Amino acid sequence: MNPHALRRGYANSLLGKGVNLALISKALEHSSLAVTTQYLDIDVEEVIDNLREFFFY
Known part of the structure; x- marks a missing residue:
């Protein structure tokens, strides 16, 4: 465990x-x-889905 991991x-979280x-x-x-x-740990598809929800719904 190191500071970066924390x-x-x-x-x-x-x-x-x-x-x-x-x-x-x-x-x-x-x-x-x-x-x-x-x-x-951001999934590119998750970002795209969230942007679609934000702009089109």
Whole structure:
């Protein structure tokens, strides 16, 4: 176990609870959302589905 693994687990836990990506980025004190997304296990298809729901439903 190392600090990186703890931060990654924390970020994924927050994401799993529905916390907004921008808030996760702030909590981890990242300089950008791109850095935060590297920590998360985000499935591309899941992102596409969520965007479709947001824009078309």
